[in-house]
Amino acid sequence: MKIITRSVAINNLKKYIGKNLRELALKNKITTYETGKQNKGWKGLILERLAGLETNISKAPNGLSWELKSVSFYEVKGKLIPKETMAITMINPKELKETEFFDSHCWNKLKAIIFCAVKWHGKNSNDGQLIKVVSLDFSENDDLIKEIKTDYDFIRNKLIKKGFSALTGKDGKWIQARTKGTGGINPKTEKRRPITRAFYARTILVKKIFELSK
DNA sequence: CCATGATCATTA
DNA sequence: TAATGATCATGG
Numbered sequence: 060m061k062i063i064t065r066s067v068a069i070n071n072l073k074k075y076i077g078k079n080l081r082e083l084a085l086k087n088k089i090t091t092y093e094t095g096k097q098n099k100g101w102k103g104l105i106l107e108r109l110a111g112l113e114t115n116i117s118k119a120p121n122g123l124s125w126e127l128k129s130v131s132f133y134e135v136k137g138k139l140i141p142k143e144t145m146a147i148t149m150i151n152p153k154e155l156k157e158t159e160f161f162d163s164h165c166w167n168k169l170k171a172i173i174f175c176a177v178k179w180h181g182k183n184s185n186d187g188q189l190i191k192v193v194s195l196d197f198s199e200n201d202d203l204i205k206e207i208k209t210d211y212d213f214i215r216n217k218l219i220k221k222g223f224s225a226l227t228g229k230d231g232k233w234i235q236a237r238t239k240g241t242g243g244i245n246p247k248t249e250k251r252r253p254i255t256r257a258f259y260a261r262t263i264l265v266k267k268i269f270e271l272s273k
Numbered sequence: 274c275c276a277t278g279a280t281c282a283t284t285a
Numbered sequence: 286t287a288a289t290g291a292t293c294a295t296g297g
Contacts, residue, residue: 090294098294100278107278131280135286142280144288149276179280228289235289241275242292254291255276262287274297281292 065125065194068110068173072192075109080177080187083109102129102187106175125171125194130265131179132190139190141265142179147258150236152223160211161199165234165258169207170197174268193272203267207233211258226256233264 063071075083084091084105091101106129133142148164160166176191197204210231217225226236239257244250260268 094294096294097280097292098278099280099292100294102280103278104295129279133286140286144279146277146279238290238292239277239279240292241294245274247274252275257277276295276297278295279293281290283290284288285286 063111065171065173068112068125068127069192069194071111072106072109072173072175072189075189076192078189080105080189102177103127106189110173125173126168127173127175129175129177131187132176133179139176139269141262141269144235144237144259144261145265146239147234147260149239150226150256150258152218155215155218160208163211165211169260172268174272176269191269191272193269195268195272203233207264210234223256224254228259231261233261233267235259235261 080102081091084101087105087108089101089105089108090096090098092098107127110127112127128145130145131142132139134140148168154163171194173192173194175189176193178188178190210233214226214230214234214236217230228235228237230236235258236256237259238254239259240255241252243252245252
């Protein structure tokens with residue numbers, strides 16, 4: 060099995076800066092939306108391929124190496140602004156109760172992130188362009204991390220005191236607990252699927268990461 | 274079946 | 286435009 064280190068992945072990805080990701084997706088036989096369906100995750104999938112990952116590492120088991128993320132950027136007054144928040148990892152209520160920030164998946168993913176900025180061209184954007192690839196190494200002593208930890212602890216406390224359903228996307232300065240899941244109705248049971256949540260990086264955090272990487 | 278990839282829709 | 290909640294396709 061081939062090991063792709065972070066620096067190898069970054070070098071691989073950098074070759075594609077400025078390229079149209081849709082063409083690359085087509086070449087790699089990744090479904091985008093041509094089938095009439097809406098695959099929202101295709102950009103992430105193609106980036107994983109381009110990084111050199113032959114198999115899918117969508118979930119870093121436990122040893123984990125690094126995390127690849129992409130975010131859409133939108134141009135406002137000549138500046139690039141993160142259009143969306145960035146999903147970090149799922150929240151497992153039990154785990155969140157029992158886990159310290161620095162032991163959490165959230166931190167483990169955040170600290171070894173490879174961050175891809177993709178230009179967004181509107182709804183159903185079909186020609187996303189890779190504009191930047193950066194990696195980031197957080198330190199446990201960074202002020203930013205301390206504040207993120209504060210958010211994590213806040214959300215954790217709320218979970219413990221008020222329960223999972225009390226969580227909302229309003230919480231947190233840098234990270235938030237948004238709903239995330241398959242959604243809709245389960246065609247088999249015709250019942251609502253359970254609501255799940257995940258940690259998201261707010262746009263200001265995304266912006267911060269983008270700036271820190273210069 | 275559910276976690277992961279992330280965007281879409283709606284409201285203010 | 287920004288913020289929050291809801292949703293979709295895919296792969297293991």
